[in-house]
Amino acid sequence: MADIFKIAILPGDGIGPEVMKQAIKILEKIEKYITKKIVIDTYTVGGAAINLYGNPLPKKTLYGCEKSDAILFGSVGGSEWDYLPLNKRPEKGSLLKLRKHFNLFANIRPSFFYKDLSILSPLKEKILNKGFDIICIRELTGGIYFGLPNGRKGKGIDEYAFDTEIYSRFEIERIAHIAFNIALKRKKKICSIDKANVLNTSILWREVLTDISKQYISVKLEHMYIDNAVMQLMKNPSQFDVILCSNLFGDIISDQCAMISGSVGNLPSASFNQNYFGLYEPSGGSAPNIAGKNIANPIAQILSLAMLIEYSLKERNISQKIKNAIQKILNLGYRTKDLFTNSKNEKIITTDDMGTLIMESII
Missing domain, CATH: 3.40.718.10 (Isopropylmalate Dehydrogenase)
Structure with missing residues (x-):
């Protein structure tokens, strides 16, 4: 029987749940390639948790993260919670607390550009x-x-x-x-x-x-x-x-x-502790102004999953499959609104469509 690998999914606020949905599509597609059995559990965090529980990092969420092998984080925050003291707002009250709780002292941020998007740089x-x-x-x-x-x-x-x-x-x-x-x-x-x-x-x-x-x-x-x-x-x-x-x-x-x-919307990040336990998240924010419009760029969230697969699951070749699929879709001219450069070969698509096209291109 394959070893079990547990991932705590924390979608968060704003565009977090929308882009996380696309990452989960990818995870479901590549599960068959991974040697371990993947188990995911989703927990509430950030402003969404404040609205439900009055706490940006509920005990159930923290406990779920403690029992996981890695955390896939969305984005938290928004002006809706600006009335709260700083230490109780979504960012400081959840993300920074998780970093401190797990002693995530090493932040890893890749930076690269896609040739097809060079005009954005x-x-x-x-x-x-x-x-x-x-x-x-x-x-x-x-x-x-x-x-x-x-x-x-x-x-x-x-x-x-x-x-x-x-x-x-x-x-x-x-x-x-x-x-x-x-x-x-x-x-x-x-x-x-x-x-x-x-x-x-x-x-x-x-x-x-x-x-x-x-x-x-x-x-x-x-x-x-x-x-x-x-x-x-x-x-x-x-x-x-x-x-x-x-x-x-x-x-x-x-x-x-x-x-x-050229675009922070394409860049993932990870934070590790001494034991290489990792929290993976997009480099950008929760973008509440476009939440729910199905126009957010999910690439950073998908690449955060790719980092998790590379660093925590040690499956670098599978991580590369995801990166190759993203490159292919961008080469074909598909763009979310933030990546549109007004080139005649470009086609603006939704968040859901981008996630689906990337998922279908993984081979």
Whole structure:
């Protein structure tokens, strides 16, 4: 009997349920290729859970995630819940709590572009002709966002605010191992981003990365200052393979990587803990303004499933089948509204149609 692999499905708010429906279509199609028996359970989260239970992360949802082998997350949030305190709103009260509960310290965000959609990228054609396929790895639970002390003091012209950047050797080592292991399966190149000419935390970051690299002699490690890195991403993104960043720098770099791809609606992400337990989600938001209109782009959600299959199920070839199917449909000119470029060969289709066409193209 095949091993059982449990996936907790958390559709969320806004377009979350619509795009998640398309990912489930794909999952049902590829189940026959997977060596393990897939069991899925769906749970309420975010604003939808607030409306039903008064809590963005109900105990039943958290328990279901604890009993799963991976989490496939939709999107949460919307102005409907802006009246609530920050810690009780959908984003902080569910997604950030899940990250903290499972100690999901490593955020993985691929960035690439589809040649057929190159017009959506702000980069010049001569840059895009080189192509790029980048994995941005961001440390997610440390750094200046969580360092203490922080706050504001004083009054009038003497008022000031302060934040503290703290990184321990342990925090840097564990994110480094994630990065090197991913690099081993790609082009064996890591560019570590820091500001070691100014910051003590960056000096330690660079020293630890250099030490860890000795355990991965087949991987080439390069160091780059953050200011140079953002420039190089615009100038020649093809030079990068795996980019490793602290929390603050990763926040900046990962969004830039998304932007140069042309559409955040096409990009997935994942967050891992020490045991490689993963939460997979689209890089974009819940887009409540288009919810229920059947026009949302489901590609990022489908690719989040593909990441789950690659990293948690260890079925890279099946993940590639999904990516190939998406490429085929885009090559044929099918577009959701956000991807439409007014080309004569393009055909605007619905969220449901996009999911179905991708599903039918998986071979």
